Amino acid sequence: LAKTTQPISMDSYEGQEVNITCSHNNIATNDYITWYQQFPSQGPRFIIQGYKTKVTNEVASLFIPADRKSSTLSLPRVSLSDTAVYYCLVGGYSGNTPLVFGKGTRLSVIA
């Protein structure tokens, strides 16, 4: 599995757009990029997944450049309830692959 690097923490004010970048220089051809969110004392929750270019859902957008060595999770107009730890995971689809979590990025949204 490709090693990922993301900032340890970020602060943002309510209503701002937040971009969290993840580096994954050793991403393999068949790897996908997935982001999870974890609130305190809760299990991680899937946010978004992509392979290349841009993916958007009702929660976030994921931007992946052509070389796929990094990706950026974009959260539009964050609120206090978006305060959580965000994990970038890189891995393949096939088989029964377990998720490998890093330390994630702790996002604090301030009023």
Added chain:
Amino acid sequence: EPEVTQTPSHQVTQMGQEVILRCVPISNHLYFYWYRQILGQKVEFLVSFYNNEISEKSEIFDDQFSVERPDGSNFTLKIRSTKLEDSAMYFCASRETSGSYEQYFGPGTRLTVT
């Protein structure tokens, strides 16, 4: 929306005792997992289970741990003789098919070993 459930939410046990943590995965899911998270640390993979057998396990999942799917709905994690260092949040997760990377996590069981 279907969800993974776990019981109990909090379990306190004495060192050396056996504990069983229970999970009910989403009903049409085929892949099941246990993860743990020691307070303030990363979420760590323990074991995956498919077709009534263990698919993969980590170094953490030693002989003290076992998993079982005793019926069509429950998925259990047993720790035979708990140690202080087993204190953690234990998360169960399930996944629908091998074509999806999305795992659905339960709310967790907080295990405290005294």
